[in-house]
Amino acid sequence: MMCYPVILLLPIVYATFTSPTIYVKKSHEIDFTDILELEYENCPTVIEIHNLKENSEIFDLAFMEGLCKNVVNMLRIKISGNFQGIGEGLFNHLLKLENFQATDMDSLTELSISSSNLKHLDFSRNHLEKIDIEFKDDLVHLNLSRNFLEVQNIYMNTMSHPLNLQLRTLDLSYNRLTKIDFFLSFWNLRNLLLNNNRIEHINPGILQKYPNLVVLNLAHNKIHELESGIFIGLSELVNLDLSYNSLNDISVQIINTLKALEELNLEGNIIDNFKYSELEHNMEILKINENDTYLHGKKIDNDTLVSFM
Numbered sequence: 379m380m381c382y383p384v385i386l387l388l389p390i391v392y393a394t395f396t397s398p399t400i401y402v403k404k405s406h407e408i409d410f411t412d413i414l415e416l417e418y419e420n421c422p423t424v425i426e427i428h429n430l431k432e433n434s435e436i437f438d439l440a441f442m443e444g445l446c447k448n449v450v451n452m453l454r455i456k457i458s459g460n461f462q463g464i465g466e467g468l469f470n471h472l473l474k475l476e477n478f479q480a481t482d483m484d485s486l487t488e489l490s491i492s493s494s495n496l497k498h499l500d501f502s503r504n505h506l507e508k509i510d511i512e513f514k515d516d517l518v519h520l521n522l523s524r525n526f527l528e529v530q531n532i533y534m535n536t537m538s539h540p541l542n543l544q545l546r547t548l549d550l551s552y553n554r555l556t557k558i559d560f561f562l563s564f565w566n567l568r569n570l571l572l573n574n575n576r577i578e579h580i581n582p583g584i585l586q587k588y589p590n591l592v593v594l595n596l597a598h599n600k601i602h603e604l605e606s607g608i609f610i611g612l613s614e615l616v617n618l619d620l621s622y623n624s625l626n627d628i629s630v631q632i633i634n635t636l637k638a639l640e641e642l643n644l645e646g647n648i649i650d651n652f653k654y655s656e657l658e659h660n661m662e663i664l665k666i667n668e669n670d671t672y673l674h675g676k677k678i679d680n681d682t683l684v685s686f687m
Contacts, residue, residue, distance in 0.1 A: 454475070455478050469492065475494070481502055482504070489501065494516075499519070501521065504524075509533070514538065516544060518544055519547045523549045523552050523571070534560075536562060540565040543562070543564055548570055556576050556578060567590065571593075574599075575599050577599040585610075592615060593616065594612070596620050598623075618636065619641075620643065626647070637659065642665070
């Protein structure tokens with residue numbers, strides 16, 4: 379059986395760091411550029427390149443695409459720094475690639491890609507202002523957090539039926555979103571992270587596009603009202619975080635529609651009268667504000683809560 383080597387490329391960081399220094403760990407030492415000369419059976423399965431400087435003459439998109447045409451066995455790529463750009467062509471020859479991570483790239487402001495055969499795609503901590511992504515069935519985790527994305531600059535499309543899309547986690551936290559009614563119907567989505575955005579209103583029924591949602595994080599937004607029917611269809615929701623919004627009043631009847639709910643965080647809002655006694659089920663953890671926390675239906679102080687977390 380053929381044993382594929384792993385190549386790990388790591389920089390050495392000096393106090394007077396001026397250019398990336400790359401070590402190639404392999405069964406024998408080779409120059410990094412020699413990877414282009416490798417035969418099919420000797421191609422690496424993992425590549426990590428970190429802290430690239432802007433306008434690097436060695437590592438740019440053309441180089442990576444040339445590399446990828448040879449490295450067809452690659453399973454995981456992790457890069458950070460400043461490539462010249464990233465586009466759909468980067469994945470054309472990576473038929474086995476499952477995990478791609480590109481972070482801390484200040485020059486990356488726009489992106490147009492297809493998820494191809496990827497299962498994990500991470501473009502967090504960049505300067506993305508616009509993204510156009512075509513979803514394929516295999517993608518499970520998508521992380522676009524900590525960018526500069528706005529609603530009008532996010533384009534999502536697919537040729538697949540919602541039941542076939544396997545996306546489980548969508549992280550769009552720490553962006554500039556003002557609403558959430560532009561997503562595709564992700565019927566298998568479990569975790570939707572929208573915290574630290576600028577969302578003010580959620581249209582009733584819009585969340586029905588994610589009927590198997592387990593975790594919904596809307597903390598640190600600007601939501602001022604929860605309308606009747608807002609959580610309809612979320613029969614599997616276990617954890618709901620609405621902390622640090624602008625909520626003044628919450629109808630207990632709205633919370634009662636979430637039959638599977640176990641954790642609810644309302645801390646950081648100004649809620650004068652939450653009729654706890656009208657809740658139809660006892661949640662494991664309910665945080666209304668700094669002074670009103672309930673564990674399994676019993677009011678406790680925060681020091682006691684910490685011991686349970």
